[in-house]
Amino acid sequence: MAAEAEVLAELHRLRVRLPQLSGAVAASVDGLVLAQDSTSEAEPLAALTAAALGVAQRLTDTAGQGAFHELLLRGEAGYVATYAAGSSAVLTLLAQPRINVGRLHLEARRASARIGDLVDGSLGRLETP
Numbered sequence: 001m002a003a004e005a006e007v008l009a010e011l012h013r014l015r016v017r018l019p020q021l022s023g024a025v026a027a028s029v030d031g032l033v034l035a036q037d038s039t040s041e042a043e044p045l046a047a048l049t050a051a052a053l054g055v056a057q058r059l060t061d062t063a064g065q066g067a068f069h070e071l072l073l074r075g076e077a078g079y080v081a082t083y084a085a086g087s088s089a090v091l092t093l094l095a096q097p098r099i100n101v102g103r104l105h106l107e108a109r110r111a112s113a114r115i116g117d118l119v120d121g122s123l124g125r126l127e128t129p
Contacts, residue, residue: 003118004035010118011037014093014111018104022078023094026085026115029053034089034119049082049092056082070109072101083108086116088123 011024015037023045024037031050036042057068073080079095081104091112095104 003122006118007115008035008037010111010114011035014107017107018093018095018099020096020099021093022096025049025092026119027090027092028119029088029090045092045094049090052082053090070105072105079104081105081108083112084116085112086120089115089119091115 007026011026014024015021022038023041025042025045026034026036027046027049028034029050031047033042033046052071053068056071060066060068067084069084071082074097076097078097079093079099079101081093081095083091083093085091091108093104093108
């Protein structure tokens with residue numbers, strides 16, 4: 001993918017803005033890692049993200065809530081947050097339990113929009129607004 005270096009740079013900038021992140025993965029909607037920042041489990045995380053994305057898309061559709069935008073899971077050791085990134089990618093973040101969730105959403109939504117533009121643009125899939 002031509003935009004890989006730019007996506008990785010965006011992940012690095014996100015980690016600087018949110019020091020409570022312990023990992024970040026940009027993946028295709030098929031579950032292939034596009035770029036990662038400090039997570040040793042990137043491939044399984046990307047695959048599970050694709051599976052969760054499929055369920056989340058069906059759930060939002062069935063519930064009449066429109067297109068999928070984001071998913072937030074909270075566990076004992078922190079959060080897993082997944083954000084749609086254009087039509088071809090998703091951004092999954094691992095965060096410590098002490099993170100400010102509002103700030104997480106704010107920064108991740110901005111980053112996922114930029115990553116979506118980069119990935120869709122490199123694949124020639126720019127969406128019309």
